[in-house]
Amino acid sequence: MGTAQADRLRAFIDKEARAAGFDAVAVASAQAAPSKAGELGHFLREGRHGTMQWMEETADRRAHPRDLWPEVRSVIMLGMNYGPEEDPLSVLGKKSRAAISVYARNRDYHDVIKGRLKQIAGKLAARTGQDVKVFVDTAPVMEKPLARQAGLGWQGKHTNLVSREFGSWLFLGSIFTTAELEPDDPERDHCGSCRACLDICPTNAFPAPYQLDARRCISYLTIEHKGQIPHEFRAAMGNRIYGCDDCLAVCPWNKFARHAAEARLQARHDLNEPELAALLALDDAAFRAFFSGSPVKRIGRDRFVRNALIAAGNSGDATLGRHCEALLADPSPLVRGAAVWALSRLLDAGAFASLEARLRPLEKDAEVEAEWRTRP
Structure with a gap:
């Protein structure tokens, strides 16, 4: 040529x-x-x-x-x-909101x-x-x-x-x-x-x-x-979900x-700084609908809610406790285990001990049961 x-x-x-x-x-x-x-x-x-x-x-x-x-x-x-x-770093200080990577x-x-x-x-x-x-x-x-x-x-x-x-x-x-x-x-x-x-x-x-x-x-x-x-990485994750x-x-x-x-x-407005409370409430159908066409969808609802629960546990926002407690009955052990950890961070010692006494004996998954035993 x-x-x-x-x-x-x-x-x-x-x-x-x-x-x-x-x-x-x-x-x-x-x-x-x-x-x-x-x-x-x-x-x-x-x-x-x-x-x-x-x-x-x-x-x-x-x-x-x-x-x-x-x-x-x-x-x-x-x-x-x-x-x-x-x-992209500004959202990290807003603990009750979620940080989603710019590309997603x-x-x-x-x-x-x-x-x-x-x-x-x-x-x-x-x-x-x-x-x-x-x-x-x-x-x-x-x-x-x-x-x-x-x-x-x-x-x-x-x-x-x-x-x-x-x-x-x-x-x-x-x-x-x-x-x-x-x-x-x-x-x-x-x-x-x-x-x-x-x-x-x-x-x-x-x-x-x-x-x-x-x-x-x-x-x-x-x-x-x-x-x-x-x-060892949960606290360091902050609100990065x-x-x-x-x-x-x-x-x-x-x-x-x-x-x-x-x-x-360009970022969707509802994915810039979404509220953790709303994300914790997503069931599988709602997750798929909300993240339709998004790369987030590929990790599936359970992993996503796991991440949101870690962020909730790091938030210091006690109002998220009720959303986390609802997930203790979730079908996914992955979600239930993360919910236990989040509540151990959000509740005072007495409230968490009461919850543990009531629900831990009902847990059938070994990894979730281990979360009850492990304190932050």
């Missing part, structure tokens, strides 16, 4: 990406393995992926784009800004982005005659290292992508193609001596800069972890970030 032809093709890709609503686009060669492939192996060997067994099962295909698709020659990395309108306050970004990627990929295939495949997070693609390699940003000390233009708030998607495209220059690390993301983490989830132990991460605990939240934005929100590079332009990525 001649220089002029290559320039025209790149201009076409950039134009189509912008027309589809993407804020950043760059190209990486599929020849070189992502720079973090070795670190993924260390992460897995240390067991830092927790119960995310799929990461171990797909590790070989993640190591190199050609292990996923041998014919790929170029990877087009695209980013869509989802910058919040308000400081409206439509599932997978649904928003994948269709746009297919639109661009289809036009690229028609123009070049080359094959294409699109990926958004759910496939074994090392998106953040590839985005760094393409020049969209760099992986900060919190392991997430940071952009000089968009800060921490970029959703990533990729188009793999058999077309030979001129790669962009990789982005260098601009973190310097800053430790803001490491120091703010409530659960000390970073063993060292550029390393994450997911087992200690509130995002993992509230989204991926299926059992009771380990006691789905994900955690602390390490992202505190990044100094966010001073250059802009608000999300895509309407479906």
